[in-house]
Amino acid sequence: xxxLIYLFExxxxxxxxxxxxxxxxxxxxxxxxxxxxxxxxxxxxxPKWLSCALWGVVALRLVFPFSLESELSLIPSTQTINxxxxxxxSFEVDMGFSAVDNTxxxxxxxxxxxxxxxxxxxxxxxTVNNTVDSLNEGTDVSTTEDVGIAGIIAFVWLIGxxxxxxxxxxxxxxxxLKLRTAVKKEGNIYQSESVSSPFVLGLFxxxxxxxxxxxxxxxxxxxxxEKAHIKRFDHIVKLFGYLLLSxxxxxxxxxxxxxxxxxDIEAACDEKVIKNLGEDVRKSYSTALLNASISRRSxxxxxxxxxxxxxxxxxKGVMNYKKPAFWVIIAGVAVCIIAAVCLLTNPKENExxxxxxxxxxxxxxxxxxxxxxYELMVTLTKDEMVSRIDNEEFFKKNGYHVYLYFIVSxxxxxxxxxxxxxxxxxxxxxVMSINKLLQKAEEDVKFDRARMELLKDGGTKIxxxxxxxxxxxxxxxxxxxxxxxxxxxxxxxxxxxxxxxECIANIASAQEKLDSDIEVSDxxxxxxxxxSPEAQPQLTGKVTSATDKVIYMExxxxxxxxxKGTPVTVRLSSILSYAPEIDTSxxxxxxxxxxxxxxxxxxxxxxxxxxxxxxxxxNTVFDTENIARITFYAYYGHGKGSDVPAENMAEITxxxxxxxxxKNKKLEDIVPPGTNTHYVEIEYIDGTVLKQGLDxxxxxxxxxxxxxxxxxxxxxxxxxKTSIE
Amino acid sequence: xxxxxxxxxEYRFCQILWENEPISSRELSELCKEQLGWxxxxxxxxxxxxxxxxxxxxxxxxxxxxxxxxxxxASEIDELVExxxxxxxxxxxxxxxxxxxxxxxxIEEIRRIIGE
Numbered sequence: 001x002x003x004l005i006y007l008f009e010x011x012x013x014x015x016x017x018x019x020x021x022x023x024x025x026x027x028x029x030x031x032x033x034x035x036x037x038x039x040x041x042x043x044x045x046x047p048k049w050l051s052c053a054l055w056g057v058v059a060l061r062l063v064f065p066f067s068l069e070s071e072l073s074l075i076p077s078t079q080t081i082n083x084x085x086x087x088x089x090s091f092e093v094d095m096g097f098s099a100v101d102n103t104x105x106x107x108x109x110x111x112x113x114x115x116x117x118x119x120x121x122x123x124x125x126x127t128v129n130n131t132v133d134s135l136n137e138g139t140d141v142s143t144t145e146d147v148g149i150a151g152i153i154a155f156v157w158l159i160g161x162x163x164x165x166x167x168x169x170x171x172x173x174x175x176x177l178k179l180r181t182a183v184k185k186e187g188n189i190y191q192s193e194s195v196s197s198p199f200v201l202g203l204f205x206x207x208x209x210x211x212x213x214x215x216x217x218x219x220x221x222x223x224x225x226e227k228a229h230i231k232r233f234d235h236i237v238k239l240f241g242y243l244l245l246s247x248x249x250x251x252x253x254x255x256x257x258x259x260x261x262x263x264d265i266e267a268a269c270d271e272k273v274i275k276n277l278g279e280d281v282r283k284s285y286s287t288a289l290l291n292a293s294i295s296r297r298s299x300x301x302x303x304x305x306x307x308x309x310x311x312x313x314x315x316k317g318v319m320n321y322k323k324p325a326f327w328v329i330i331a332g333v334a335v336c337i338i339a340a341v342c343l344l345t346n347p348k349e350n351e352x353x354x355x356x357x358x359x360x361x362x363x364x365x366x367x368x369x370x371x372x373x374y375e376l377m378v379t380l381t382k383d384e385m386v387s388r389i390d391n392e393e394f395f396k397k398n399g400y401h402v403y404l405y406f407i408v409s410x411x412x413x414x415x416x417x418x419x420x421x422x423x424x425x426x427x428x429x430x431v432m433s434i435n436k437l438l439q440k441a442e443e444d445v446k447f448d449r450a451r452m453e454l455l456k457d458g459g460t461k462i463x464x465x466x467x468x469x470x471x472x473x474x475x476x477x478x479x480x481x482x483x484x485x486x487x488x489x490x491x492x493x494x495x496x497x498x499x500x501x502e503c504i505a506n507i508a509s510a511q512e513k514l515d516s517d518i519e520v521s522d523x524x525x526x527x528x529x530x531x532s533p534e535a536q537p538q539l540t541g542k543v544t545s546a547t548d549k550v551i552y553m554e555x556x557x558x559x560x561x562x563x564k565g566t567p568v569t570v571r572l573s574s575i576l577s578y579a580p581e582i583d584t585s586x587x588x589x590x591x592x593x594x595x596x597x598x599x600x601x602x603x604x605x606x607x608x609x610x611x612x613x614x615x616x617x618x619n620t621v622f623d624t625e626n627i628a629r630i631t632f633y634a635y636y637g638h639g640k641g642s643d644v645p646a647e648n649m650a651e652i653t654x655x656x657x658x659x660x661x662x663k664n665k666k667l668e669d670i671v672p673p674g675t676n677t678h679y680v681e682i683e684y685i686d687g688t689v690l691k692q693g694l695d696x697x698x699x700x701x702x703x704x705x706x707x708x709x710x711x712x713x714x715x716x717x718x719x720x721k722t723s724i725e
Numbered sequence: 726x727x728x729x730x731x732x733x734x735e736y737r738f739c740q741i742l743w744e745n746e747p748i749s750s751r752e753l754s755e756l757c758k759e760q761l762g763w764x765x766x767x768x769x770x771x772x773x774x775x776x777x778x779x780x781x782x783x784x785x786x787x788x789x790x791x792x793x794x795x796x797x798x799a800s801e802i803d804e805l806v807e808x809x810x811x812x813x814x815x816x817x818x819x820x821x822x823x824x825x826x827x828x829x830x831x832i833e834e835i836r837r838i839i840g841e
Contacts, residue, residue: 182762183761
């Protein structure tokens with residue numbers, strides 16, 4: 001039973017998004033219906049088949065997704081209901097008119113809030129928020145959403161659709177049953193006592209059914225009319241229309257359209273008959289209509305009943321029928337074509353989003369460049385972002401640069417300094433400066449318009465708005481840059497969270513690794529940021545197993561007061577692993593890694609830490625196998641060295657194995673004093689001797705700093721025995 | 726004896742039966758196909774329905790009628806008079822006279838029938 005409920009819930013979630021799309025299509029088509037009603041009124045003098053053609057435009061709009069944009073479009077908006085309504089607890093409406101949107105939003109929001117069960121609303125909201133939070137904390141991300149109100153409404157819709165289709169189908173079957181004993185008159189014309197007014201039934205071999213009681217005089221006219229229906233394929237058109245109606249049963253305009261369609265079909269048929277038989281038959285035809293008229297009881301899909309539809313109007317139409325002038329037909333066709341263009345194209349979605357509500361609609365790309373050392377890159381999806389990152393020119397600039405990334409819609413606007421502008425323009429014109437943006441962000445946090453999170457590197461701040469996110473990062477390309485990124489969290493159509501953290505990680509790894517000390521000066525305001533390397537605690541251990549999310553290792557030596565061999569669980573979350581040097585899932589048992597973490601111990605037993613950088617042994621500087629002798633010296637090339645005693649060899653060897661090249665940290669031209677105060681000489685069994693400073697190393701004529709674990713206690717004892725002389 | 730109700734389509738069927746009885750159901754269904762456009766199953770269903778109602782009899786696949794044409798016609802008229810003329814035969818006749826001009830021959834015939 002639980003299984004069933006679970007499956008049912010999954011089903012509801014599954015149909016939620018397509019249902020919203022359907023509603024948007026229905027609303028779009030409704031605009032078309034309104035337009036067609038107006039146009040149809042103007043075409044009263046034109047042949048009726050033109051009106052029928054107009055309804056074809058409505059059908060096209062309902063069936064085919066149109067993505068052709070044109071300025072001639074009469075449609076206000078194709079996405080009136082934002083699909084994110086499924087996941088958000090707030091409801092956003094874009095009808096393309098700001099005033100309406102604002103009112104609609106606040107009304108609907110309060111209605112939804114009141115209508116929706118507290119559980120549902122909170123669950124949806126909390127699930128999303130919790131998932132985002134857990135992203136930051138490095139736990140596994142769960143991507144299930146609870147069934148929202150959209151899912152429930154979608155289910156109701158589905159039921160309605162089946163009711164309508166079912167009703168028609170059953171009526172059809174019952175009718176067929178009744179007509180079994182209809183007597184063939186000739187050809188495909190039958191008579192039956194169950195028939196109260198003539199109609200056509202049957203899709204592929206349509207038959208005309210007449211009542212027995214029809215007047216002799218009327219019969220040939222009635223047959224002509226029904227035959228005209230068949231020739232015009234009206235029986236198929238009406239069935240198709242009914243199908244569309246059962247899908248869009250919730251839209252009253254569609255019912256209206258269907259009723260008008262039926263009327264137009266009948267009128268067009270009347271016209272066809274009169275045209276074929278000549279205007280003299282008008283009087284007898286009207287009589288036949290009158291005789292066959294019955295009170296209309298329901299909108300039936302299948303039978304095209306002779307007397308069902310608006311008899312008075314039809315008789316009027318018949319009696320007033322005149323063969324339309326050629327120019328009238330031409331004009332009518334022209335009107336239809338224009339209507340088709342205006343109604344089948346989508347509006348250019350420009351200038352319609354008002355960012356003062358902090359609303360973004362979907363994702364698109366804008367790219368702009370500004371002056372003042374600012375570069376703006378606006379980017380869309382993770383893939384596109386990655387491909388732009390590959391464009392290295394952007395990232396290898398010298399001096400002080402500020403990079404700004406936005407992932408918002410190109411219609412996104414921002415209000416800054418009282419002005420409301422599209423984002424690109426805001427930056428280009430100087431109205432928006434990065435600092436002002438950050439100031440605004442801080443203010444928004446103060447007034448609860450946004451949430452702020454500080455990442456564990458101590459420097460990255462994330463400002464979260466409803467529809468976009470500004471991430472102020474510390475970054476790493478050795479050029480001392482401050483990167484400010486803004487990204488939007490949008491909920492993807494598959495229900496998952498758009499993994500912006502992955503994007504950030506990609507940005508970072510594409511650039512370079514975390515600078516360990518960054519000094520930045522923003523030329524306008526003198527903002528500085530500073531991170532010193534020693535603040536970054538690290539642990540070195542031997543891997544027992546690893547996945548892309550966690551490493552299990554045992555410490556290779558006593559470090560930071562923790563005993564050698566202590567098992568450590570190292571959690572890696574993508575947001576924290578800005579620049580993993582390695583694919584941690586490829587780590588094998590026995591690999592030695594150095595993990596840089598935030599210093600916080602998450603669990604004491606087993607020891608658990610959150611890491612944001614992992615370095616592998618390959619970077620280790622010293623080969624620790626087959627060592628014969630280790631000697632430490634003070635000052636490179638000077639004085640007396642101190643051999644490592646046998647009882648300390650293991651410890652010192654372990655410590656040396658934690659030495660890795662910090663490719664992030666290059667040495668400046670001037671070597672700071674105190675660098676390489678100590679150096680080590682290792683003699684291997686085979687006689688080779690390695691001399692190496694303990695602070696820096698040269699690789700390919702570039703000098704880098706070294707990383708290593710804390711020196712063991714015995715080290716100071718050993719060092720004290722060295723001397724300069 | 727009350728004559729069972731016969732619907733219009735069934736009446737056409739009975740006409741074929743009256744002209745051809747006694748007749749095997751198979752031959753009857755062939756005739757119905759020709760003249761009425763009915764499928765075999767439809768004919769058999771109608772035979773079953775009518776025999777349940779007591780209008781026809783189907784014994785060992787031979788079909789015969791249990792009521793005659795005149796019986797059915799008379800019953801129809803009774804029903805018509807009952808329903809539309811409140812059971813008044815003169816009203817019925819008067820209505821006739823209003824809509825159609827009766828020929829001498831027809832008036833004679835009517836007199837005869839009423840006399841029966």
